[in-house]
Amino acid sequence: MSVEDILKTHPRPPIADLAALVRCIDECGECEATCTVCADASSAEDDVRTMVRSISLCLDCADACDATRRILSRQTDPDLTVKRTAVEACLVLCRACAEECERHAQHHEHCRLCAEECRRCERACQDLVSALAPA
Amino acid sequence: MSVEDILKTHPRPPIADLAALVRCIDECGECEATCTVCADASSAEDDVRTMVRSISLCLDCADACDATRRILSRQTDPDLTVKRTAVEACLVLCRACAEECERHAQHHEHCRLCAEECRRCERACQDLVSALAPA
Amino acid sequence: MSVEDILKTHPRPPIADLAALVRCIDECGECEATCTVCADASSAEDDVRTMVRSISLCLDCADACDATRRILSRQTDPDLTVKRTAVEACLVLCRACAEECERHAQHHEHCRLCAEECRRCERACQDLVSALAPA
Amino acid sequence: MSVEDILKTHPRPPIADLAALVRCIDECGECEATCTVCADASSAEDDVRTMVRSISLCLDCADACDATRRILSRQTDPDLTVKRTAVEACLVLCRACAEECERHAQHHEHCRLCAEECRRCERACQDLVSALAPA
Numbered sequence: 025m026s027v028e029d030i031l032k033t034h035p036r037p038p039i040a041d042l043a044a045l046v047r048c049i050d051e052c053g054e055c056e057a058t059c060t061v062c063a064d065a066s067s068a069e070d071d072v073r074t075m076v077r078s079i080s081l082c083l084d085c086a087d088a089c090d091a092t093r094r095i096l097s098r099q100t101d102p103d104l105t106v107k108r109t110a111v112e113a114c115l116v117l118c119r120a121c122a123e124e125c126e127r128h129a130q131h132h133e134h135c136r137l138c139a140e141e142c143r144r145c146e147r148a149c150q151d152l153v154s155a156l157a158p159a
Numbered sequence: 160m161s162v163e164d165i166l167k168t169h170p171r172p173p174i175a176d177l178a179a180l181v182r183c184i185d186e187c188g189e190c191e192a193t194c195t196v197c198a199d200a201s202s203a204e205d206d207v208r209t210m211v212r213s214i215s216l217c218l219d220c221a222d223a224c225d226a227t228r229r230i231l232s233r234q235t236d237p238d239l240t241v242k243r244t245a246v247e248a249c250l251v252l253c254r255a256c257a258e259e260c261e262r263h264a265q266h267h268e269h270c271r272l273c274a275e276e277c278r279r280c281e282r283a284c285q286d287l288v289s290a291l292a293p294a
Numbered sequence: 295m296s297v298e299d300i301l302k303t304h305p306r307p308p309i310a311d312l313a314a315l316v317r318c319i320d321e322c323g324e325c326e327a328t329c330t331v332c333a334d335a336s337s338a339e340d341d342v343r344t345m346v347r348s349i350s351l352c353l354d355c356a357d358a359c360d361a362t363r364r365i366l367s368r369q370t371d372p373d374l375t376v377k378r379t380a381v382e383a384c385l386v387l388c389r390a391c392a393e394e395c396e397r398h399a400q401h402h403e404h405c406r407l408c409a410e411e412c413r414r415c416e417r418a419c420q421d422l423v424s425a426l427a428p429a
Numbered sequence: 430m431s432v433e434d435i436l437k438t439h440p441r442p443p444i445a446d447l448a449a450l451v452r453c454i455d456e457c458g459e460c461e462a463t464c465t466v467c468a469d470a471s472s473a474e475d476d477v478r479t480m481v482r483s484i485s486l487c488l489d490c491a492d493a494c495d496a497t498r499r500i501l502s503r504q505t506d507p508d509l510t511v512k513r514t515a516v517e518a519c520l521v522l523c524r525a526c527a528e529e530c531e532r533h534a535q536h537h538e539h540c541r542l543c544a545e546e547c548r549r550c551e552r553a554c555q556d557l558v559s560a561l562a563p564a
Contacts, residue, residue: 027462033538034470053458057432060502064353065439067337067346068505076337077236083334083353084230084241090495091226095219097465100473101212103255106219113248120238133438162327168403169335188323192297195367199488200304202472202481203370211472218469218488225360232330235338268303347506354500354511361496365489371482373525376489383518390508 026050031099039102040155048111048145048152052093055118055145059086062125062138069132078124078135085121085142088114096152108156115149118142161185166234174237175290183246183280183287187228190253190280194221197260197273204267213259213270220256220277223249231287243291250284253277296320301369309372310425318381318415318422322363325388325415329356332395332408339402348394348405355391355412358384366422378426385419388412431455436504444507445560453516453550453557457498460523460550464491467530467543474537483529483540490526490547493519501557513561520554523547 028046031038038045063082066075092114095107122142129136163181166173173180198217201210227249230242257277264271298316301308308315333352336345362384365377392412399406433451436443443450468487471480497519500512527547534541 027459027466030463030466030470030539030542033542034466035473036470049462053462054432057454057458057498057502058435060499061432061435061439061504064350064503064505065435065441067342067349068440072337072342072346076342077238079337080233080235080334081238081241084233084238084245086499087226087229088245091222093462094222094465094491097462098215098219098469099466100215100469103212103216103219103259106216106252106255109248109251110219110223113244116244117241120241124238134435137435137438162324162331165328165331165335165404165407168407169331170338171335184327188327189297192319192323192363192367193300195364196297196300196304196369199368199370199485200300200306202477202484203305207472207477207481211477214472215469221364228327229330229356232327233334234331235334269300272300272303350503350505351508351511354503354508354515357496357499358515361492364492368485368489370485373482373486373489373529376486376522376525379518379521380489380493383514386514387511390511394508 027097034099036099039096039099039104039107040152044152044155045096048148049093049096051145051148052089052096052114055141056086056089056093058138058141059083059089059121062134065134066132075128078128081121081124082138085117088117089145104156108153111149111152111156115146115153118146118149122146162232169234171234174234174239174242175287179287179290180231183283184228184231186280186283187224187231187249190276191221191224191228193273193276194218194224194256197269200269201267210263213263216256216259217273220252223252224280239291243288246284246287246291250281250288253281253284257281297367304369306369309366309369309374309377310422314422314425315366318418319363319366321415321418322359322366322384325411326356326359326363328408328411329353329359329391332404335404336402345398348398351391351394352408355387358387359415374426378423381419381422381426385416385423388416388419392416432502439504441504444501444504444509444512445557449557449560450501453553454498454501456550456553457494457501457519460546461491461494461498463543463546464488464494464526467539470539471537480533483533486526486529487543490522493522494550509561513558516554516557516561520551520558523551523554527551
């Protein structure tokens with residue numbers, strides 16, 4: 025089962041190219057989970073005092089990804105400005121979280137994985153913004 | 160008890176003028192709740208088929224308000240671009256939801272109340288964006 | 295504006311005694327915000343390494359309060375087992391968070407305030423569970 | 430990238446058997462997305478007036494899955510009663526949503542897919558409850 029399968033059964037057309045939409049919804053879901061785990065893992069590290077900014081940004085990013093994923097899941101009578109605004113904001117939060125986690129990637133493997141996922145989600149958001157662009 | 164009380168006990172300074180910050184956090188909480196009730200009330204109306212866009216926008220707005228409220232509640236080592244981006248996006252979603260609910264305000268009292276709350280939240284976001292502006 | 299005002303305009307009757315329902319929705323909102331701030335404040339404390347369990351429980355509690363608040367905001371064609379289950383779970387999470395934050399109430403004022411709010415939300419959940427009880 | 434990969438890099442042991450934990454986190458994510466799409470799809474159907482209970486239960490289920498997924502993602506200093514309570518509540522909401530969507534599975538393909546996903550998530554919750562059981 026996948027988000028793509030159920031979106032194909034929706035009575036309305038997708039708000040954007042289906043592949044770009046599905047990828048963004050999926051990456052937002054992965055990124056929310058990854059950031060939630062990374063923040064929790066950082067809080068358990070011996071050097072937690074140097075991880076505080078990473079924790080804060082991971083939690084912010086998880087919240088943005090969660091909201092964006094839900095907003096993108098709705099296809100009915102869409103306001104495309106609303107959808108695009110949400111994705112553009114999510115992109116900014118993913119990038120900020122990636123930059124911070126990259127600084128810790130050498131000494132914490134969960135930060136390396138989290139930064140990679142944030143970059144993937146950032147790209148998926150960027151591609152969807154392009155797909156949602158007004159003609 | 161209020162968000163203001165606990166923010167005053169935080170070891171770090173608030174990310175912006177405390178009154179503007181508290182008002183935005185509070186309005187995001189009110190707006191999330193109001194939009195959640197309004198979407199549910201609209202689904203129970205006899206004319207639900209004309210309320211579908213309102214339901215969709217109320218649910219989108221509730222999600223954005225929820226994420227923004229959490230992001231604004233964190234003061235530790237903030238990335239102000241992240242905070243401002245979240246508030247600016249929330250503002251756009253509140254405005255879109257207000258505009259749609261205003262169209263139904265004459266025949267559904269919950270839409271009138273929801274539109275009012277979305278406008279209040281939009282103003283609180285606007286004021287906080289100003290308070291977060293770079294010098 | 296309040297949740298009570300908009301619930302009174304809902305075309306369906308409330309799922310339980312209105313006063314008990316409104317209080318629980320409001321306390322869940324307060325508790326979500328308070329726990330989010332408390333977790334963030336704890337991460338910024340010098341003794342963060344002793345606050346890790348409190349951070350984890352505050353984040354868990356915030357998530358439960360958020361979900362419960364939304365679930366209680368919906369009055370349309372309710373499944374009362376669903377509603378009661380959500381409130382009973384929320385109550386358990388509020389109690390666990392209160393117990394942990396009470397252990398830090400002497401040295402961190404945000405933990406004292408958070409524990410108080412968790413206890414208030416726990417009581418509001420308990421009262422609503424009673425109001426939702428099958429005859 | 431998967432939740433399993435990043436959980437393996439966490440400095441603390443998982444709160445339960447890793448395979449059962451990962452499956453439950455993953456199914457909660459899938460179920461949240463599926464229920465969000467199904468509620469939105471139902472609101473766009475011609476027979477929306479008969480879908481109102483399904484919409485309400487899908488939204489409740491999505492909220493419970495979202496909170497449970499986050500709560501299960503945290504391994505640090507866990508309160509196992511909290512974790513088990515969240516999963517047990519989620520299981521009840523998935524079952525209720527599955528039962529309602531199954532009633533519409535013949536005429537709406539999204540309800541058939543949603544009911545299937547809710548049943549999968551219910552089973553993953555049940556298996557994790559067993560894995561979390563006190564000795």
